[in-house]
Amino acid sequence: MKNTINRIVIVGGGTAGWLSAGIIAAEHFMGEKSSSSDHNFHLVLIESPDIPTIGVGEGTWPSMRSTLKKIGISETDFIRECSASFKQGTEFHNWVHGKDDTYTHPFTVPHNFNETNLAPHWQQLREKVNFANAVNPQSALFDKQLAPKNIATPEYSFHVNYGYHLDAGKFANLLRQHCVETLGVEHISANMTAINSVENGDISSISTDTHGDIQGDLFIDCSGSKALLLGEHYGVPLVSKSQFLFNNCALATQIPYQNSEDPIQSATLSTAQAVGWIWDIGLPTRRGVGHIYSSDYTTEERARSELLKYIAATASEDAAANATIRKITFDPGHREKFWHKNCVAIGMSSGFIEPLEASALVLVELSAAMIAEQLPANRKIMDLVAKRFNEKFLYRWDRIVDFLKLHYVLTQRTDSQYWIDNCDPSSIPESLQELMDIWQYQSPWHRDNYHVDEMFPSASFQYILYGMDFKTQLDPRFKRTDREAADKAMGLFMENAKRTEQLVSSMPTNRELINKIYKYGFQKI
């Protein structure tokens, strides 16, 4: 057996496979010129011509901007070819009371967040202004469907932080083209027929129907929820998280705009239902809408009728009548480990959870980036890298579960057993309960970050907690001693109000900006 790790084989196309290929290829070789040079590195992606890809993850985090930049795709090409629009956060409806309540989780952290924690100072203003609007200008842009930048802003730069909404199928196509034509990734279109191993249990090659055996030193399983390598071949089991997060079904559809110039939303809209919630994602070309629910608490029929009601109310009766609905079922959770022997899973093969905070694509980015950066030099140290990888991603999955669950435990809804059970202490992870206990007396801030690359910054916890009416008791000592800090905070609130006014009056609408990108494109500088 060869000792060095030179050949990586990715099994499965789709966004997970091609995004991983792009991230690893961009780190290890830049195009064909250098791939033929000394270091001998080779990346192969095997994609079945017969298995359709599932378009998971139409929303990204802001991290996608630096990922795309690193891969070497221009933002103009990306927006034009993937029907992408700007996502500036999430807007939650009916999560608190079940009727006429709204709060937002914008991507931009509160004003001056590195130096000042505005949350305790906001407690005195909470009757006058909601938390997100008090500390950050971004949510004000949501109401008018305004963009996070303008046409003169260089590509990947911004006035307020943003990620994307995109067409996952088109995204995979763009990535495939870039990986093959620019980054020198070898694309094999074939069906896998067998997995071949050596004595120590490592995979040595993948047999295919039309391209023979594909040898490799490291195999990346991007085969989707079937997890053909890690799950089926190695039998690494799935760890269910359904005791915390109940949702296990989705009904998804696409809705055309009434008019081609209809506004494009600045955020993912998430509207809570009697059981579960409905997502609403605006692309330039269409809306993607779907109902996530738990089959333990409702029937497909009821979920379907809630979804159609939502479509009729937000588009038209016609749109509801013509909607083609696709059902997806899943067991919420992740593999017991992600890297076993010389095989690592990325994407749905590693786990899947409801897309409440669009965590699917960011996990692909983080997984591929860690593999790219810490690619084991030889087989000997691979087990150590694998151990660290597993520790890190188990930690990350736990944080995702905590953060998603936070959205449920803060509800005041009691209109269905679903919401009541979601608040039952037995359904709350211990790690989350501990945080909630602390937050009753102090608001989340940098001190809550145990890791430097924490998945969710403390700012995100602030937006959810205070968006959902959580009360942190003011420390009585604070009032007496911190006059100066309070004055400073008032100044920051005023600055934020001014900046909000400036941005709202100067930013173009998403539609206007995207039309200009189609026509002129962004400049690189």
Added chain:
Amino acid sequence: MSNYVVLSPATHKNTHVLTERGEAQGDSIQYSLIYPLEFRNIQSCYPIFFSKSAETGEFFPIALFGFENNENLFLDENGWSAAYIPMMVERQPFLIGYQGASEDDLKPIVSIDMDSPKMSEDEGQALFDKDSQPTEFLKAMMTKLESLHHGHEHNKGFITALTAEDLLEPFTLEITLDNGSTNQLMGFYTINENKLQELDGSTLADFNSKGYLQPIYMAVASYARIRALIDKKNALTK
């Protein structure tokens, strides 16, 4: 605000255009769009930079006249004191547009800004003579407008070539005046000279054949004019 109407002998029989330059004539401008075809003349008087359109995000070359909004350091009691005035300034208050049934069949249409401070009923240059024929002044103006149109097309290719080769870079100019005050000039772009030196032979040959190479070096040479501009500003703030 501008109010452009199509020029015609019937409507503009009595229209005159003032040719003096000064603040009252709307010449207090910090910079003006310029064309690569005139860079040789421009660089003898003004620094050449690039600016970005707020409307389209596209770059365009400019000649710099001052360090702040509405500051034109070339204006004095004698008017605009410089050996060369950019075509886009010269063409005021006229504008050339094209109309036609198809792209191949476009006819030039000259418009005039009726709200320009350069308009007059009785002073300055007449546009048409008694027989409704264009005056020498108007004929000369039409020639300038036509070369503007050609300059516009050439400029588009020039900018595309510059951005394709990453030859533009943002810069901030900090100047300290004799009286100790500092001015910061931001939001403009210059030629990236390191990138320029790295261009390969075939790109240079291509640029040269298209008439892009000379203006690039004219722009680089023009930076020497910044000193003269600072001197003018110092003279004013003494």
